[in-house]
Amino acid sequence: MTIKFSRTQNESVYLDPRKDFEPKTVVSETRRDPLTGQISRIFPFRKLMLHQHDWTPFVEESKQKFCPFCPEVMERVTPKFPAPIAAEGRIRAGDAVAIPNLNPYGKHAAVVIMTDRHYVPMHEIDIQLIAESFRAGLIYLQRVAAVDPDGARYGSINWNYMPYSGGSLIHPHLQVLAEPEPCTFDNRMIMASAEYARNNKNNYWTDLVETEAARGERYLGKTGRAQWLCAYAPRHVGDVLGIMPGRRTIDDITDQDLNELAAGLINVIRYYASCNIPSFNTALYLARQEDEGFTAHVRIVGRFTISPLVGSDITHMQILHDDPWTVILPEVVAEEIKKEPLNQFA
Numbered sequence: 547m548t549i550k551f552s553r554t555q556n557e558s559v560y561l562d563p564r565k566d567f568e569p570k571t572v573v574s575e576t577r578r579d580p581l582t583g584q585i586s587r588i589f590p591f592r593k594l595m596l597h598q599h600d601w602t603p604f605v606e607e608s609k610q611k612f613c614p615f616c617p618e619v620m621e622r623v624t625p626k627f628p629a630p631i632a633a634e635g636r637i638r639a640g641d642a643v644a645i646p647n648l649n650p651y652g653k654h655a656a657v658v659i660m661t662d663r664h665y666v667p668m669h670e671i672d673i674q675l676i677a678e679s680f681r682a683g684l685i686y687l688q689r690v691a692a693v694d695p696d697g698a699r700y701g702s703i704n705w706n707y708m709p710y711s712g713g714s715l716i717h718p719h720l721q722v723l724a725e726p727e728p729c730t731f732d733n734r735m736i737m738a739s740a741e742y743a744r745n746n747k748n749n750y751w752t753d754l755v756e757t758e759a760a761r762g763e764r765y766l767g768k769t770g771r772a773q774w775l776c777a778y779a780p781r782h783v784g785d786v787l788g789i790m791p792g793r794r795t796i797d798d799i800t801d802q803d804l805n806e807l808a809a810g811l812i813n814v815i816r817y818y819a820s821c822n823i824p825s826f827n828t829a830l831y832l833a834r835q836e837d838e839g840f841t842a843h844v845r846i847v848g849r850f851t852i853s854p855l856v857g858s859d860i861t862h863m864q865i866l867h868d869d870p871w872t873v874i875l876p877e878v879v880a881e882e883i884k885k886e887p888l889n890q891f892a
């Protein structure tokens with residue numbers, strides 16, 4: 547086991563105008579991701595408590611506007627897949643429906659309409675909603691991989707919940723993407739996982755789970771076989787990983803896996819709701835059988851705005867320097883999630 551956790555504590559001194567310009571020392575942290583080495587910055591607030599965010603005006607306004615995903619119009623206004631991908635035009639799994647993305651940003655891009663409901667508040671997100679939607683996404687990935695094996699070698703399933711996460715429509719939907727090459731960050735993880743496997747004759751993700759479970763400070767527990775932990779070097783606020791041991795490709799993931807992933811995600815979403823994080827991004831990362839050392843996993847990060855209604859939590863650091871940051875220590879996030887009264891992690 548050779549997981550290396552590397553951190554630097556930075557002490558900054560300024561003369562504090564709130565204390566008659568006395569010198570004040572403020573501590574921040576720079577951590578390195580144990581897999582990729584990427585820097586993550588933490589300005590640790592002991593407890594993040596945002597203003598309660600009321601989506602009602604946005605939801606009401608969006609209802610007055612046209613929503614292509616609402617059941618009255620969906621069949622008529624959304625595109626259909628060509629027959630080789632879906633003879634029936636659209637891919638259904640329970641209440642979820644996968645359709646082509648009208649504005650594709652990659653070779654194969656689909657959207658999964660997760661439910662008939664135009665708005666699902668955070669506390670009403672349930673296992674079935676997530677599991678069925680991810681299943682529709684997975685079926686789409688399998689179909690495009692069968693039809694276009696070279697053009698759909700790498701796929702991912704993604705969820706932008708509510709506008710702060712970049713979601714353009716309130717109506718809950720997933721973004722599914724399959725392309726010849728992995729996305730930049732995915733590729734970095736795939737390459738680093740392979741390198742780790744070569745150097746250590748072991749799987750990074752298995753070692754990470756073992757190390758984190760032994761240390762305990764960021765480990766959350768299990769939902770079935772899925773293993774959950776807070777990322778050591780967060781990509782954003784409340785960054786949680788759900789690792790699926792022994793799973794790697796689109797063909798490895800079972801319905802049971804999706805239920806277990808959904809159960810874990812709901813625990814994290816409940817935590818977000820408890821500290822008023824109103825929005826989130828989620829990705830299910832997958833790779834190919836030959837990508838030695840990679841393990842399929844889901845990642846979820848909270849999204850918020852510091853000033854209600856305006857502003858953004860994405861700054862020059864992420865956009866122009868590729869350095870993610872957060873304001874909560876992962877160890878504090880883990881503590882808070884485990885304290886949740888409905889916490890389902892075993």
Ligand SMILES: [Zn+2]
Nearest residue numbers: 613616664717
């Ligand atoms: Zn709608």
